[in-house]
Amino acid sequence: MWSGASEFCQLxxxxxxxxxxxxxxxxxxxxxxxKPDGGTPRSYEIxxxxxxxxxxxxxxxxxxxxxxxxxxxxxxxxxxxRLSGAAPAR
Numbered sequence: 001m002w003s004g005a006s007e008f009c010q011l012x013x014x015x016x017x018x019x020x021x022x023x024x025x026x027x028x029x030x031x032x033x034x035k036p037d038g039g040t041p042r043s044y045e046i047x048x049x050x051x052x053x054x055x056x057x058x059x060x061x062x063x064x065x066x067x068x069x070x071x072x073x074x075x076x077x078x079x080x081x082r083l084s085g086a087a088p089a090r
Contacts, residue, residue: 004059005067023076024051024068 009019026047032039047069055065 005055005061005064008058008060019064019068019072021072021075022068023072 005019009022024047026044052065052069055068
């Protein structure tokens with residue numbers, strides 16, 4: 001078992017810096033074609049209500065959690081100039 005962001009990331013082959021560049025995603029996944037009207041919707045609150053407390057219980061610090069939920073997504077969604085010579089997107 002692991003304790004803290006650094007150990008978790010190292011054990012899972014992620015960046016040597018604790019979780020740098022790691023993105024967390026969530027899909028409520030409530031739609032079920034076999035149920036009338038797709039089933040019962042589930043909330044997106046599980047990330048904050050369950051996942052964040054689980055990270056804290058495993059030794060993740062407030063800074064680790066901020067990196068995962070704020071810093072890394074902001075960096076991933078930042079529009080940057082294209083590198084010279086890069087092929088345009090098709």
